[in-house]
Amino acid sequence: MPRISNKAGQFGESVIRETFRLAAEHGAINLGQGYPDFPCPPELKEAAARAIHADLNQYPMTYGMPELRQAIADKTARTYEGWQVDPDTELCVTCGATEALVAVTFALLDPGDEVVMFEPWYENYQPNAILAGAIPRLVQLREPDWTFDEQELRSAFGNRTKAIVICHPNNPTGKVYSREELELIAELCQQWDVTLVVDSIYEHIHYLGQGGYLPPARIAGLEDRTITVNAMSKTYAVTGWRVGWTVAPPTLTKAIRKVHDFLTIAAPAPLQAAGVTALELPATYYDDLAIKYRERRDLLCDALEDIGFELRRPDGSYYVLADTRRLDPDRDGTRFARRLITEIGVSCVPAASFWRPEHHEAGRSKVRFAFPKRPETLRAAAELLTKLQG
Structure with a gap:
């Protein structure tokens, strides 16, 4: 058999x-x-159709069309004051956030490494770790506010910890991590030399008003050790387009790009072109x-x-x-x-x-x-x- x-x-x-x-x-x-x-939005459909009719139907640059990477960097800077992303060295465009998370996992983790995750989790995280041969260390989020116990989180970190993964805002609980929680994560990541992986696909879907969502990469101590994963899917209502990206320091981005290349080569060219239009939408x-x-x-x-x-x-x-x-x-x-x-x-x-x-x-x-x-x-x-x- x-x-x-x-x-x-x-x-x-x-x-x-x-x-x-x-x-x-x-x-x-x-x-x-x-x-x-x-x-x-209708302008996205029009942009995708224009790209197809303009014959943007072949392989684009593996880690993303320059125009799209620039649009992501520009939109990030407009949305979050002080967050400057280098489109040439800190971005990798992927086939959706799902592939981005796989590429990140394989770029970061070796067999036997430990990765901290919160439970309940979005169902892809644990299989990704298992496929990389890594060991998940799970920390519970507790009702009613889906908070975590500080000591339990501290105990999950150790010499074999390589990464921590959070979904922020969270699927399935709807939790948005507070500044205090992110600062604790920053302290532990610095103490144990750990990389934070943030699934931020719901960044614009929250109900806490201006300033209610804090990008972890803007928290002191996490600037140079955070990989932010995002995609067009949820924000622009195009879950079937499969265009995502990672934002990370150059050394991490270089590793992610290599893994991404051998996973999928590139995200769809005409839909990347349409992504430029999406990212230029007004505030x-x-x-x-x-x-x-x-x-x-x-x-x-x-x-x-x-x-x-x-x-x-x-x-x-x-x-x-x-x-x-x-x-x-x-x-x-x-x-x-x-x-x-x-x-x-x-x-x-x-x-x-x-x-x-x-x-x-x-x-x-x-x-x-x-x-x-x-x-x-x-x-x-x-x-x-x-x-x-x-």
Whole structure:
């Protein structure tokens, strides 16, 4: 019989993508996978079409078109005062944030290295570490505010620690890390000579107002040891375009570029060209984005609370973790999520998959809903979910 690697045997299929397929099979409203059901800005579509008709259809420069790297650097400087990125030495354009995270993991970690992660996590982080032969060291985020214990975090660092990974704003909890938390991470990274990897794909989707989101690379002590991962997907409603990037000091960027080259060669050329148009959108675009997502958040959370779910409204990202204990006497989020798809017609993701097996009880009765949807989609889903009230 054919044999698979031990690494591939250490993790399962993506629960999020499995939920997507089940929802499609049953024609359910998809509040499981985090993709918008509304169009991206029209100027992006026009820019992509122009690029294709201009025959920008061949390999671009491996680590990103110069025009796109310059646009990323310019947008970063406009958004965050004092953050100057060198587009020639500190940027690598990738096939989405997902490939960026893989390239970063392989560029940083050797077998036996340890990487600190917070739990619950976005499901890609742990498999990435396992594929690199690294050892995850997990620190729990605790309800209701999804804070962590300082001593537990300190104990996770040691001589074998090479990196720490955070999602900020966080998927699935909606947590936005505070300055004090980031400063503690900075202290530990300096003490143990550790690199911080930040998945910042939801940087513009938060509900804390001006200054509520702090880029870790702007925290003292993290400037020269942070890799920031981002992408067009969430901010510009183009999750299928697969154009992402990393921002990192030159030495780290050089390593990431080498790994990226042998993973995928380059991100799609015409979509990189369209990315220049996206990154030149005015500041009002991002203000409006946050306002509209707050409205969607409140619409869905109001409905879920009325139906009987328990939840904490997220401070960032476009997901909400909802506890089913009032609606499900078995407190089994996995079975509950399947029932929603097959009987109610709405999909969500069972949240237990965001915790390690020995901690599944922490997420056992929870499910994750995504709200990057048109208001009419969310209202239709809420109407179907009222069937849970009997």
